[in-house]
Amino acid sequence: MDNSTEDIIFPFSAVQGQKQFKLALLLATVNPLIGGVLISGPRGCAKSTLARAVADLLPVTEYTTSQFVTLPLGASEEMLIGTLDLDHILKGKQVKFSPGLLQKAHTGVLYVDEVNLLPDHLVDQILDVASSGVNIVERDGVSHRHDARFTLIGTMNPDEGELRPQLKDRFGLMVELDNQYSIEERINIIKTRQAFELDKVAFCDEYQAPQISLQQQINDAQELLPKVTCDDACLIEIATRCQQANVDGLRADIMMHRASLTHAAWCGRTTVLLQDIDQVAPLVLLHRSQQSGTPPNSSSGPDQPNKSPTEQNRNGGFSRPKPPQENDSESQASETKSDQQSQSNDSQEQAESGGEWGAMPPQSGEQQKTASQPVQLPELQHTPLTKVINGNVLQGELQQNAQGKTAKGLRQSSLNSHKPDWFNTLSKSLGQWPPAQFSFKKAKTGQAKHHLILLDTSASTLTEGLSSLAKSVVMNIVDSAYLKREKISLLGFGNNQIQTLIKAGKAPKKVQMLLDDINAVGGTPLRQVLEKALQSIKQLRIQTPDLALFCYLITDGRSRADINDLKLQVPTLLVDVEKTTVKRGRGTTLAAQLDAQYFALSS
Known part of the structure; x- marks a missing residue:
């Protein structure tokens, strides 16, 4: 060519x-x-x-x-x-x-x-x-x-x-x-x-x-753009649409107004019409609209319309069986027994095929209001697999030797970074090359931190109030991160799927309402959530190489997944929320496979 x-x-x-x-x-x-x-x-x-x-x-x-x-x-x-x-x-x-x-x-x-x-x-x-x-x-x-x-x-x-x-x-x-x-x-x-x-x-x-x-x-x-005008009727329409979309602030209003003026100019008109707003509204609101009151995870199937949590529990959602009534007919008792036998057979087949412990067919779950409980988690420690080595050193004249001195024999302060301050360096050594003395920029006094939380929302967490206990752990981590202005992200794994409950960003001030809307349902896709966590950690490191990452896996340990090959390589704490004296889950084993600290909340 x-x-x-x-x-x-x-x-x-x-x-x-x-x-x-x-x-x-x-x-x-x-x-x-x-x-x-x-x-x-x-x-x-x-x-x-x-x-x-x-x-x-x-x-x-x-x-x-x-x-x-x-x-x-x-x-x-x-x-x-x-x-x-x-x-x-x-x-x-x-x-x-x-x-x-x-x-x-x-x-x-x-x-x-x-x-x-x-x-x-x-x-x-x-x-x-x-x-x-x-x-x-x-x-x-x-x-x-x-x-x-x-x-x-x-x-x-x-x-x-x-x-x-x-x-x-x-x-x-x-x-x-x-x-x-x-x-x-x-x-x-x-x-x-x-x-x-x-x-x-x-x-x-x-x-x-x-x-x-x-x-x-x-x-x-x-x-033509400077000549385009927008009357009050169109301004009211713009404000109404932004209010209905529940946007934060007024940037959406300003951008929709600006885009409407531009679209009118593109069409060769000097007045904004409703059709201009219709064309630009989806482009302006797509990334800004918020659906108020919508649960963060909807487990409605393709044939089941979205319902409120109350309606889900009332109309076929997960609920504990009611005690039999005295006036139950013999046929109803027979039908109940048949259903229980069918469920037992299904559970046995799933266990034989290697399914998760406590797994259930995908369905709506039972909500539990979070009762705040004081939780004191241990401090995360680095292990041999998670030690961070800072290998950023200057080359040539700027490289430090083992005694902490530069090649010119000048000690670099621990308060300085490895990046040279060229303005001060050249000002002090004007006309000389190489400079007689290098000046370095001040090092950052703190390190940004990000907490990645993996919350088990499977059906087995419903028993004995474990759902409330697990959510209390999340609230403890998020509240602490908020006070320290640190970042978090929260992934829920249950019902054989993984959902991003809180996207990566600054810790929110309040999370209780969000946690109360989470339904605990289905099986435990533990391996899938760890693979997702690995992907998230890789992306966060690309975005912010100096970021300090910490991971929390909150689960009752009831999973047969083999995760021995999955190493997150960041300090990880497995919080075991199983409250039984004799552990039926595999919390300690999973922690060992992940090279993570183990913490049994019941202790």
Whole structure:
């Protein structure tokens, strides 16, 4: 293939389907102050293809050159916002600002792939600049500001971890994609892609007219946008929809108003109509709406409508059998005996096939109100498998020797980090290279902590009030994390499924209502929840390498799963909530297999 054609991008207008995705990108291109577009979906949904293609539609002027800038996953803060120009300092002996990717993306597109895996502080900075259009740098002795108006596009695969709700809320628009296509759509996509690969130049020529039309429409909409107005009736409609969606704060209202103005300009009108609000409302509310009063885990089957917990228990949900009445007929007694015999046979078959202890068919469970109990958990300890080795050392002149000195013989303070403070270093040794003395940035005084809680919600936890006891342990961990401003995530495992009850983020102030809505049902998918925990730990370490992780497994130990090959490699505490004197569960065995501490709550 000719190298000159390798940089040719697949045309935006040639992408099949994805109507909502295209609309969101076009609106953000017309008005970058919308705050960017977050695209959530699995692999193969044309996320990257459309993101790159929209850059070709940006209007071109003789004064600006729009660029498509990709933020690498391992980008540093200096690479993003800019830093000192060391070469100019050494040669010209003057402080000069070296721009970062935010300035390079000005008037263009900043594309952040796998934004959910970026460190939170980088995502914060990107969203701050995207919403204001200005990058302000106050660091390393530099005071600098520059325009940075760009179309922000962030993509994420939900299978690889969620984005913090606080960060997700700051994206102006969001689109959720799937990779479910009809046979006809799949064939059209294959044919279109094949035609592009065979002759890129001819293919792009074929779509030149619609591309130019889109480009002109974007330019016209940008010129019309300042003239668009929104009357009180539409403002009331916007406020009503946001209130009904139970959104937090007023950002949704502001974004829906801004997106409605942009959509009206895109359609060539100077007045916002109801149809503009209809088009943008799903994009604005998708990641912000909250369903008040909805239980965190619904175990309704496909043929069973969602019901409140009370209705579930009243209409066929899990409940203990009632004592027989004196006026029961002989036929009813016979029927009850038959049902009990059938259940016994089912349980025996499940046990013989290696099922979980206390397992039940998937069904609704019985709620238990959490009675707060004082719980004193032991302090988590590192084991040989969980020791953290800090191997970050400077190379060359900055590398420390065994006595804690640098190669120049200067001792580095324990209050300093391994990162050099270039401004102070060069200021003290201006004109000398290598510098006579290195200065280091101050080390962080604390370490961020994250508590991963795995709560057993299987049917066996219903007996003897174990559900209330287990939830009290969760409340103890969450309350402590809240007071220390630490982060948590909570996974429930029961009824042969795993549910994210609390997504990774700051510990909430109150969790009792959430815990009271949890139904304890079904079997114990212990191995599956540990595999999920391993995946979560890996993602958290990518996002925040210095994060201190702790795991709590709260269970009665009634599981036959073999987990000897699953090592979480973070300090783990298995809290055994089984209250019997003679343990029927395998708490101690499971703790040994996980290389975890064991703590029997009954003791």
